[in-house]
Amino acid sequence: MADWGPVLVATILFVLLTPGLLFQLPGHNNRVADFGNMRTSGASIIVHAVIYFAVITIFLIAIGVHVYAG
Template identity: 75%
Template sequence: MADWGPVVIAVVLFVLLSPGLLFQIPGKSGRVVEFGNFHTSGISILVHAIIYFALITIFLIAIGVHIYTG
């Protein structure tokens, strides 16, 4: 049986945490958060990468999400 949990969690988090798609931390014009602006910066990429790493670690190691198929 294949374990699809890590794949599904990684793809969903990647889509949701793409800087500028849904939100961007920090914003371009001095704001803390901007929503749906489709812009990005180097610092926002770093912040989103740290958030992504923290969430994927929590979901895959601490909680242990598994989705088995076949």
């Protein structure tokens, strides 16, 4: 049996937390957030990477998401 939980969580979070796709922190032109602008900056990449690391750690280690297939 393969545990697909970490793969699914990582893929979904990667898509949702891509800077500029749904939202971007910090935004362009001195805004706190932009939504759906499809632009990115170095600061937003760092912020989204930290958010991604924190959320994936919570899901995989603290909650322990497991999806078994096969």
